[in-house]
Amino acid sequence: MLAFPPLAVAAAPCYLEWPGFHEETRTESYPMEPLASLLHLTPESFWMLAKVLIVFLGPLTLAALLTWGERRGSAMIQDRVGPNRALLFGRWRLLGLPQLAADGIKFFLKEDLVPQDASPLLFWLAPVLAFVPAMMGFAIIPFGRSFTEGGHTYHLSLLDPGNGMGMLYPLAIGAVAVYGILTAAWSSNNKWSILGGMRSSAQMVSYEIAMSLAVVSVFMRTGGYDPQQIIAAQSGMWNVLPQCVGFLVFFVCMFAETNRLPFDFAEGESEIVAGFHTEYGSMKFALLQLSEYVHIVTASALIVTLFFGGWAVPFVAEPPVLLSVAAFAVKLVFFCWVFIWVRWTIPRFRFDQLMFLGWKVMLPLSLGNLLLQAYLMHRGA
Amino acid sequence: MGVVVKKVELNWLDRTYVWPVLMGMIITMRHFLKQISTRTSKRYTIPYPDRKRTPAAGYRGLHELKRFQDGSIKCVACFMCAEACPARCITIEAEEYGDINKTQGFDEKRPAVFKIDMLRCIYCAMCEEACPKDAIWLRTDYEQASYDRLSMQYGKWDLMNSYADQDGKPRLSQDPTPTVPRKPIQT
Numbered sequence: 001m002l003a004f005p006p007l008a009v010a011a012a013p014c015y016l017e018w019p020g021f022h023e024e025t026r027t028e029s030y031p032m033e034p035l036a037s038l039l040h041l042t043p044e045s046f047w048m049l050a051k052v053l054i055v056f057l058g059p060l061t062l063a064a065l066l067t068w069g070e071r072r073g074s075a076m077i078q079d080r081v082g083p084n085r086a087l088l089f090g091r092w093r094l095l096g097l098p099q100l101a102a103d104g105i106k107f108f109l110k111e112d113l114v115p116q117d118a119s120p121l122l123f124w125l126a127p128v129l130a131f132v133p134a135m136m137g138f139a140i141i142p143f144g145r146s147f148t149e150g151g152h153t154y155h156l157s158l159l160d161p162g163n164g165m166g167m168l169y170p171l172a173i174g175a176v177a178v179y180g181i182l183t184a185a186w187s188s189n190n191k192w193s194i195l196g197g198m199r200s201s202a203q204m205v206s207y208e209i210a211m212s213l214a215v216v217s218v219f220m221r222t223g224g225y226d227p228q229q230i231i232a233a234q235s236g237m238w239n240v241l242p243q244c245v246g247f248l249v250f251f252v253c254m255f256a257e258t259n260r261l262p263f264d265f266a267e268g269e270s271e272i273v274a275g276f277h278t279e280y281g282s283m284k285f286a287l288l289q290l291s292e293y294v295h296i297v298t299a300s301a302l303i304v305t306l307f308f309g310g311w312a313v314p315f316v317a318e319p320p321v322l323l324s325v326a327a328f329a330v331k332l333v334f335f336c337w338v339f340i341w342v343r344w345t346i347p348r349f350r351f352d353q354l355m356f357l358g359w360k361v362m363l364p365l366s367l368g369n370l371l372l373q374a375y376l377m378h379r380g381a
Numbered sequence: 382m383g384v385v386v387k388k389v390e391l392n393w394l395d396r397t398y399v400w401p402v403l404m405g406m407i408i409t410m411r412h413f414l415k416q417i418s419t420r421t422s423k424r425y426t427i428p429y430p431d432r433k434r435t436p437a438a439g440y441r442g443l444h445e446l447k448r449f450q451d452g453s454i455k456c457v458a459c460f461m462c463a464e465a466c467p468a469r470c471i472t473i474e475a476e477e478y479g480d481i482n483k484t485q486g487f488d489e490k491r492p493a494v495f496k497i498d499m500l501r502c503i504y505c506a507m508c509e510e511a512c513p514k515d516a517i518w519l520r521t522d523y524e525q526a527s528y529d530r531l532s533m534q535y536g537k538w539d540l541m542n543s544y545a546d547q548d549g550k551p552r553l554s555q556d557p558t559p560t561v562p563r564k565p566i567q568t
Binding site: 073076079084248344346 | 416
């Protein structure tokens with residue numbers, strides 16, 4: 001209170017006016033109240049703040065760990081060892097995890113070059129445009145079972161269920177993500193960058209249709225597009241079994257959306273130097289790279305929510321909250337690993353093969369799946 | 382000259398692309414599990430400064446100028462190695478030495494300067510092949526990095542002592558005067 005006098009003045013009145021503050025009139029108790037009052041926040045805004053922190057830091061931490069997992073994991077797949085030399089305080093090796101800190105420090109200390117012919121504003125803006133949508137996509141994902149305590153229901157997702165956007169939100173955000181790559185490519189004023197950006201946008205547009213149709217068939221089966229509804233509808237059986245075609249299409253499209261290796265056309269290091277981030281260095285490059293990994297986390301979260309029952313634990317009807325969060329985390333990490341695993345298994349496509357696959361295989365498959373689900377719904381009803 | 386590329390007919394399972402990908406993923410996962418469960422000492426990669434590879438007996442590493450038991454150099458400064466060297470990295474300056482008591486009045490020849498420019502040396506062991514006295518060997522030391530170019534100019538004493546510690550021999554810094562004739566003079 002001494003440290004933040006203006007905040008205390010601003011927060012105290014509304015805190016006192018808040019009904020149910022006085023012990024004798026209170027009918028409901030807030031478990032988070034002591035912590036909230038410490039920060040001069042109402043329990044609602046404290047809970048919101050906590051969720052924002054979790055949703056922001058969780059994927060970010062996981063993305064950072066994924067860069068480590070990618071490097072060590074790919075090394076193990078290729079019978080190598082991977083980066084294990086960075087030591088914490090010159091002593092602890094910790095399986096090579098200090099490499100993350102070393103990379104971060106290096107990126108921060110590197111010279112921040114902007115090419116002479118680049119468009120400076122867009123060049124600066126592009127990493128942000130790539131990073132923000134990647135982080136935003138996770139907001140809708142419920143990462144644990146909603147629980148009721150003291151007469152209040154707490155939802156473990158940043159956007160509460162019933163907000164009217166549902167799973168349409170991450171699809172919309174995913175469509176925005178291509179602008180980051182395109183802006184980076186265009187502002188670099190470099191032929192390789194522009195090639196990468198063009199390819200990436202063409203690829204994302206092509207695969208978005210098939211992906212959306214695969215998601216629509218999930219919506220049809222659920223009868224709604226709220227993530228909690230979708231998870232509840234999977235209580236008997238995960239969507240992956242009745243919707244195996246849809247899952248396959250969605251999974252492949254997610255690789256295209258995240259620009260991961262079988263469809264790595266934005267980067268294409270074997271053909272167009274480094275694609276859209278050819279001209280990027282230092283922390284801007286790190287941000288672009290990090291946004292790719294955050295994309296992986298978000299994509300895995302979408303896969304888990306849509307097809308693998310989200311936070312649901314198999315054979316446990318009403319799991320404890322922590323168990324449900326753990327189940328979600330395990331599924332999430334598994335699918336993140338699958339993204340890495342597939343990358344180091346499959347060689348690249350050619351661009352015409354990618355377009356062939358997108359338009360002539362994925363789209364008909366997805367449409368057929370939609371029709372099949374529609375027919376099944378019709379027969380079931 | 383054209384090469385006829387054989388087109389392999391894929392069966393329907395392979396043409397789905399999903400099945401072969403799954404098979405490939407099983408292979409990569411097998412490699413992953415094998416590598417992650419292998420102890421560091423058993424892996425293909427040797428974590429270099431911590432563990433070092435033992436070179437084979439025929440390895441061509443750092444040179445050694447061999448010496449006799451009394452510590453005198455075997456090299457007779459015949460220049461065969463300098464001539465044989467394709468990189469022209471050996472510089473020899475010969476000198477004569479003799480002692481009426483020790484060498485029975487004969488003047489013998491030895492290198493006053495024997496320099497190898499390790500920056501130029503290609504470790505081909507042609508000098509070893511050319512040497513009539515087996516006085517220069519290429520052995521197992523492969524760690525010859527240094528911070529400046531001058532340190533890479535190995536002189537006579539560097540080369541004579543290059544494996545002294547490893548072989549448990551004393552380090553030399555001057556030519557000993559021979560105490561016994563190395564070869565009885567036949568008259």
